[in-house]
Amino acid sequence: MRIFVNSLIENPTFDSQTKENMTLRPQYFGSTAELSAKYVKAVVKCGLVDRVLSWAKFKQVSELKRKGGTKKQTVLGIPKLDDANMAGGAKGEQCTLILTEGDSAKALAVSGLSVVGRDRFGVFPLKGKPLNVREATHQQILKNAEIQNVVKIMGL
Secondary structure, eight states: OOOOOOOOOSSOOOOSSOOOOOOOGGGGSOOOOOOOOOHHHHHHHTTTHHHHHHHHHHHHHHHHHOOOOOOOSSSSSTOOOOOOOOOOOOOOGOOOOEESSSSHHHHHHHHHHHHSSSSEEEEEOOOSOOOTTTTOHHHHHOHHHHHHHHHHHOOO
């Protein structure tokens, strides 16, 4: 489906000489484009909206699968990770990853591990405020380094 809109905006303003991004606010356009209820109903009825939504969901799922990790005995390339000794092995499901808020909390957790042992407990310090994935887009989740580190560590 293609929609062609031909419009004339009086006195437009742009962010640069190349005129790639218009900075004029919509309330100053001088007119509005409104689609008729009949047209909107016809578009919804033809099933195009459902197909576009299913295609977008498929693309998001395939992108997340492509970024997915695998279970590994040792995780490399993640600084400040103190992994459990049994992590990634046959008894990996018995392991616990302790996520701390910063390096000082990690030091406290590591000192506590001297009592219970390092076989089933790993520690990873998070930097800053974690991204709230409930409100985030798939693209934001894929670009967030902290979330990607946790995904890689856990082998998701």
